[in-house]
Amino acid sequence: xxxxxxxxxxxxxxxxxxxxxxxxxxxxxxxxxxxxxxxxxxxxxxxxxxxxxxxxxxxxxxxxxxxxxxxxxxxxxxxxxxxx
Amino acid sequence: xxxxxxxxxxxxxxxxxxxxxxxxxxxxxxxxxxxxxxxxxxxxxxxxxxxxxxxxxxxxxxxxxxxxxxxxxxxxxxxxxxxxxxxxxxxx
Numbered sequence: 112x113x114x115x116x117x118x119x120x121x122x123x124x125x126x127x128x129x130x131x132x133x134x135x136x137x138x139x140x141x142x143x144x145x146x147x148x149x150x151x152x153x154x155x156x157x158x159x160x161x162x163x164x165x166x167x168x169x170x171x172x173x174x175x176x177x178x179x180x181x182x183x184x185x186x187x188x189x190x191x192x193x194x195x
Numbered sequence: 196x197x198x199x200x201x202x203x204x205x206x207x208x209x210x211x212x213x214x215x216x217x218x219x220x221x222x223x224x225x226x227x228x229x230x231x232x233x234x235x236x237x238x239x240x241x242x243x244x245x246x247x248x249x250x251x252x253x254x255x256x257x258x259x260x261x262x263x264x265x266x267x268x269x270x271x272x273x274x275x276x277x278x279x280x281x282x283x284x285x286x287x
């Protein structure tokens with residue numbers, strides 16, 4: 112078994128993914144079948160956010176990936192020039 | 196047929212089925228809660244796939260078998276190699 116911080120990080124990732132999955136499943140799949148008078152609707156944002164938040168998160172992810180790749184490419188271009 | 200072609204076919208079929216059901220082209224009158232579940236379905240599947248990937252990565256990180264002895268031995272060998280090379284004049 113992995114030790115120390117590896118286990119903590121791994122298990123917290125599992126917990127995070129389960130939390131996100133359950134919340135999102137209840138939000139998208141279960142809420143439309145629950146009476147709009149029920150108190151559980153108080154804990155969930157308007158359903159338009161169910162598309163907007165993952166979309167924004169996905170775009171942010173793509174942005175960071177692009178920035179990271181640009182940064183690595185710029186760093187390596189300087190290196191090859193010096194080697195020549 | 197290549198794997199890419201298979202995936203694209205599958206996605207095209209599912210996507211057109213979803214679009215047809217949403218627009219009402221098949222003439223089915225779906226009850227309102229079902230339509231409310233249907234239209235975010237692609238986003239839901241993407242998020243679910245992302246959660247599965249994240250959870251699997253986390254689980255594999257947590258259950259990876261460490262080899263403490265091999266790690267220590269490797270570190271010792273690295274130290275030896277550094278000492279040896281710096282003795283021969285290579286600067287780090």
